[in-house]
Amino acid sequence: MSVEKKPRLAVIAGPTAVGKGTVVRALLEKYPHVYLSVSATTRAPREGEIDGQDYHFLSHEDFEGAIARDEFLEWATVHKVNKYGTLKAPIEAQLAQGVPAILEIDLAGVRQVRQQMPDALFIFIAPPSWEELVKRLQGRGTESAEEMTRRLETAKLELAAKDEFDHIVVNDEVDRTVSELAELLELA
Structure with a gap:
């Protein structure tokens, strides 16, 4: 008699241009049952964006209310204008149904999630080299x-924090990186 393991939230981060989005999209194509967290934001929808699919679009008042009710795993104000964050409820609902969940965020968000969900799986996507x-x-x-200069300075800080993660996955080739992530997420 085997005991089924409950899926964990996988939190994926890494520096700019490392290919996080490309790798996550490829993983979801191969494993469409995995849930990718949809961020909430106070910014207005752009043309073609769908509420609940691209973002959860919230008014500033609703976002502030959700903060007050501790409904976010992480959140931040970006460029001193709009707020972005990850709502707990959708992720918790997916995990409760046995669906693996992925959250792709920045380093500051990772640190907040670690406080809220320390049992999550934290994965850092690294480049093969700085030059690459x-x-x-x-x-x-x-x-x-x-x-570019600003992003590369931020990338240096992010690379310096890689040891805060449970696993470091080098994105040298998308298919290989997806296979390694699938193993870590116990999908393969």
Whole structure:
């Protein structure tokens, strides 16, 4: 008689341009039953965005109320304007149903989640090298030189925090990285 293991929340973070989004999308294509947490925000929806799918769009008042009721695993004010956060209830509901859940967030969010859910699985996605990270960021061609400098400074801080995580996964090749994540999440 085997005892089924309950799924854990997997918290995934890493520096800019490391390929977190690409890896998570590829993982979800291969394992569509995994739940990807949808963030809440106070910003207005952009054209084509769907409430509950792209974000949970909340008014500033509703977001503040949710903070007061301790409904977030983590939250932050971004650029001194809008708030973003991860609601506990949807993740807890998925885990209670036996569905593995993933949360892709920044380092500050990781630290908040660790306080709220210390039994979560914390995974850091690392680049094969600093040079490769710089090359990937430059290759995107979406940031100004000033923005690239800012992102690379933040990446240095994030890389320095990698030992705060349970596992470090080097994203050298997407399929291999997805396979390693699947093993850590006990999907494979």
